[in-house]
Amino acid sequence: MDNLLDEFIAETRETLELLSGQLLRWEKDPTDRSLVDSVFRFVHTVKGSCGFLDLPRLLKLSHAAEDLLSSARDGHLLPGKELVSAILAVIDQIAALTEALETGKAVFDNDDVLIETMLSFVPSAVGHGTTKDKISDTVNLNLNDINGPIDGSELDLHDGMVGNPKSRSVRVSLVLLDKLMNGVSDMVLARNEVSRQLRKSAMSPELNHCFSGLSQSVAEMRDTVGLMRMQPIERLFSSLPRLLRDISEELNKDIDLQIEGSHVEVDREMVEALRDPLLHILRNAADHGIESPQDRQKLGKSATGLIKIVARQSGNQIMIEIADDGRGIDLEKLERRAISTKLLTAAQWQKMSEKTRLATIFLPGFSTTETVSAISGRGVGMDVVKTNLQMLGGSIDLENSVGNGLKISLRLPLTLSIIAGLSIKCGDQLFGISRNSVIELLSVANSNVVIKQVGDAQIACVRGIKMPYAKIEDILGVKYCEAITGDSRTLIIVRPAVGAHFALDVAAVVDNEELVVKPGARLVLATGLYAGVSLPDNGKPMLLLDSSGLAAVIGALRPGDDTSYDVANETVANDRSEGTAALLFVDINQKKAAIRLSVIERMEDIDASKISFAGGRLHARVDDNFIEVFGINECPPSGNIQMLKISDGQESKYLAVSEVLDIFSINGDIAPGAYPELHEGIIDHAGETVELINPFQFFESRASDVRTGGKRPLCYIECLEDDLWERKILEPLLTASGYQVSYDSNDRSAADVLLGRETTADIDGRMLRLRDSSHPVAGEFGSIYRYDRVGLISAINHRLAGG
Amino acid sequence: MTMQSLFLIARINGARVAIHSDFVESVVRIQDIVPIPRCDPIVVGLFALRSRVLTLIDSQFFVTGITQPFQPGALAIVAEVSGQQFGFLVESVEDAITIDLAKIEKNITPPREWSGIASGLVEVSGEIAIIIDPSPLIDVKKAIAA
Known part of the structure; x- marks a missing residue:
């Protein structure tokens, strides 16, 4: 809504400037129909928007102006100085009100006077004099009356702008924006060239300092300019509630729409490009997904269906999830449909995994509803959606839960230009x-x-x-x-x-x-x-x-x-019994090993200078993120290290390798090894025995230390104000492990766990006492040694569980 | 008052041509190009101008129908035509000259091979120049027909 209003204000302000000129030209050349037409169109547009946005005063003014202009268009009255002045007075008032919308300042309400003045020119208006002299008298009189208040309100407006600064926007043409971006790109290139030249010559520290300052601001400017092309995805989402309302009315269904993440910013072009696919998915969810209210009640669901749209940014991608709580995809129905339309044979269907079966809805010419409705089900559905998304460089995924709904996840790059x-x-x-x-x-x-x-x-x-x-x-x-x-x-x-x-x-x-x-x-x-x-x-x-x-x-x-x-x-995979694809590589110690292909995201070359040993682990610094590195034990001196980027779906890690040899299918058995946490087992590759690396070991280490999901439990630490250990050692440990920490005694009653070193008299089930020595002293049993991290965390968890 | 406009005088295939300065952004020497396989023969390749990537057009091909190998250091007029930027190869650039629009001969037909891009003839410092509009050079359909 705010967005629409901003748009309205910006547009109206722009057209108002043109409008006065048009009106004045019309005054000079009353026979030019096109001029009065264009004035009429503007006022008409404003009127429409005002009604839509619920702005009664603007509506009244523009409605009156429209009436008058309509009469002028029909040739019932010719413009004179007085008439145009009266129209201008109304238009000025529209401008003042529009500005006021933004500043939130009141504008003196003399609208009725203005309207009456203007309408007095309409021949059919009863009660006004018929002779021209008389009319102009009234007009002059009224205009004089009006001038005062208008000036006054304008004055107020300026005050208001100073006192109440609201974020203002300027509309800039895309051409200008592109020019600016090109200019900044040129600047970045020029900076790089200067940097090359400077490196050749002996550089004084002062010059170096100046140049790095310049370099910094150029980089910042490039980032800022990049942001100028972004806009919140709300622009796309704001039209959806209305659309869904229309659809659900047509289908006689009751559907709620929940939208999250409207603030996520994406490239302008992406907003436009996403519109059609998103509308299509929403229509499908409402039509195919959500059941009729009667059916829903029979199934024990609430009669009102729910569609939830969530947008979030992850790295340089945006994820949009559209989830409904409808019937989900009926795989049996899908099978009948796929086979009856001859898209697939029964034999093919048999060999497919559930995921591949679901993906048949993306085949061209596929539609599961028996009846074609006006909204969806014409067989030109999901395949078009998928094609469009792929053209944008995105992908689409389905998560089906029969009877409970379908979740469609879209993954897209943030911008089309990179x-x-x-x-x-x-x-x-x-x-x-x-x-x-x-x-x-x-x-x-x-x-x-x-x-x-x-x-x-x-x-x-x-x-x-x-x-x-x-x-x-x-x-x-x-x-x-x-x-x-x-x-x-x-x-x-x-x-x-x-x-x-x-x-x-x-x-x-x-x-x-x-x-x-x-x-x-x-x-x-x-x-x-x-x-x-x-x-x-x-x-x-x-x-x-x-x-x-x-x-x-x-x-x-x-x-x-x-x-x-x-x-x-898949057929090939099935034919070869196990058939899991694996990657064969040579590790840093020049030993051949294999890893399941499915965990590998991609291969990357990482410069040795980006790898450092910190915090007890090897890390590679990539685009401001730290990614843990496995497979090597120390920082390599120089050169590029080939890395396999492996992912468990949430986190990514690097596995350093010397060389990648082959992708192959695992034939035959995976024989168990002695250390299942390190190797899934031993496999055969072309007559050679290789270890199949267990990716578990790379992910197990960190996740266990940090609490995930749910609310962060509150730990109240009982200590004196200058107790350094609690504040410098204990607090960072707890915070890093996913707990909230408070020293405020007011929080004591609300805390989940109480921690302290002093022996306090009161017995509280939440209390966890810490001791200074690793050995328990008499009377301190049940306490935890304060440097026993694992013991401390597990004791806290024990307390949380109510032990 | 006579209407005057600034024109850039250059040579293409030995002929003097005048290009309206509205089109012209700059004149550059091009050292290196990247060829575009399977592209229209009038396209020489891509070249970088600061951070921009421009398409280089072999202007003389339009007249002669014969492609010429690219010579490093070749002279090109950088121009924006229908929203896109191009380099148009020329043999040399003489000068920028103000021409009185009334003096442009519209009645004499320019040489046949120039039809399509020539919009008239004008006498500049004692020699005839063909006034050309570069747009047809980058027109997809016409270029293929040529």
Whole structure:
């Protein structure tokens, strides 16, 4: 609502300025219909908005002005000086009221006088004189009366602005904003160049100091400018309640909408791009998900359905969850539907995991409702949503609970203008491709890859799955780079937003970096092969490949046929009994080992200078975050360390490796090892015995120390004001472990646990006494040695449990 | 009062051309380009101008229909055409000259190969210059037809 109001104020203020000019021109040239039309349109718009926003005074004024102008439009009255003055007086009052909306200052209410003056010009108005002289008399008189109060109120307004500063906004054109951003980018580049030059020459400490100051402010400016393109996602969410109201009325359902995280900020363009997919999902949830009130009551649910939309930012991604408490997806119904529409065979269905089965709702031409309603169910639903999201570089996930609802999670980048990209060598130049569309990287020499000749074309067979295949040089018509032909080439499995998977054979994947996407010229985009251009740090422009365009050239045209790859992958997995994919690598001690592929997020090269030993652990500093490093015991002196980024879904850790060898399926049994917490077991890889690393060990260490979830329990510490140990040692330990700490005796009664070193007389079940010696002294049994961290935390937990 | 406008006088394929200064942002020497495979032959490649990435157009290709290999240090006019920025290769740049718009000959047809981009002829310091509008050079359909 606030947003709408701000918008209204900004818009009205802008048009008001134009309007006075139009009115005055109309006065000079009363025959020009277009002028009076445009004035009428403005007043009409204001009137509409005022009614909508519930602004009665503005509504009354604009309504009167509209009446008058409508009469002028019909040619019943011609503008004269007096008439225009009267209209202007009303418009000024509208302006004053609009400003007042923002400053919250009262405006003198003489609206009725103004309106009456103005309407006296309308011929049909009864009770006013018919001769022109008489009318102008009244007008002059009234205008004189009015002038005073208006001036007065304007004066007040200025006072109000000084005394009550409200956040004001300026509307800036996107062109200007882009210019500003370009300017700042230029500045950053220039700074880098200056820094290079300075390093060459001997630099005085003063100059160094000045330059680092400049450098700092340039960096800050770049960040600020970046924020200018962001806006709260509320702009998108604010229209949803109204939409849902309309839908639920049409469906005769009662649905509540809960929205959280409206303040999350995303790129302006992203807000627009998300609108359609989000509306679609919401419609689906209301139509397919939520049951009719009668059905809900029979099921013991409340008659009112609930749809919850939550947005949150995590890193450089935004997550939007849309959860309903409806019936969820009925897998049996899904199966019948999928098979009856011949999208899948019964045999395929049998082999699919639940997740893949759910994902069939994203197949084109799929719809589960038997009847097509006006709202959803025309079979052009979720596949379009998925395609749109993928084009934005996002992904969609389903969490189904039959009978209890469906949760759809969208993951999107915060901005459209920066993508995570891979740079690919082709001939003697580099091309970028969005990492989002890349599923897998394989060495062509990998035993799982077979390239087969089919007539003139070639097909890649990856772990038994056939897919279109081409060399990037052939697609682009570029000469092969001689230097690299000796090495083994890389196969990129690409999932385009439009089209089926295909395998792209490239000379090498060179780098993994964040790329700022700049739009390409139409002539360049007309090739259909490029999505845009970018300027990496080396200052050499780079073309970004369009995965959908490549798919079209390569002949991977079946649109949206994603499941075939997933289904086939699973089929292959099932055929090979265990069939879990694992990554084979050489660890830092030059020993081969394997780890389940599913826990690996990606591979990264981390500069040794970013790794440090602190707080008893090795950490890598990446984008202001600390990520724990395993696999090495000390900080490496220099160079890049190859890391596997492994994740348990919440936290990420690095595992340092010397070399990555292969991705393979685990065939046969996993034989148990002696240390199950370190190794899941022993497996066979091409006749060799390797240990399968247990990722558990990387995550177990930290999570156990910190309380998670729920309210932070309050610990009241009983001590004197100058007791340093409690304040410097105990408090940080408790806070770091997830507790709140208070020394205020008023909090004592509300505290969950009481801690103290002094022996107090009163017996309280919540009391936990700490002692100075590691050995209990007589009379101090039941106390905890104050440096026994594990014992202390477990004793607190014991107290919390009511022990 | 006569209407006057500033024009940049340059040479493309040996011919003198005049480009309205409204189009022209700057004149630069280009040392390095990145070719764009499978693109229209009139496109030479991409080049970086500070933090911007611009598309370089082989202006003489429009007239001759023959592509010329890129020479480092080539001269280009940086211009914004329909919201996008381009570099237009030229052989040389002579001067920026104010031309009286009334003196532009609209009745004489420019040489045939220039039709499409020429909007008239004008005599500048004793020699004829073709007034050109660079927009058709970057027009997707026309360029492909050419």
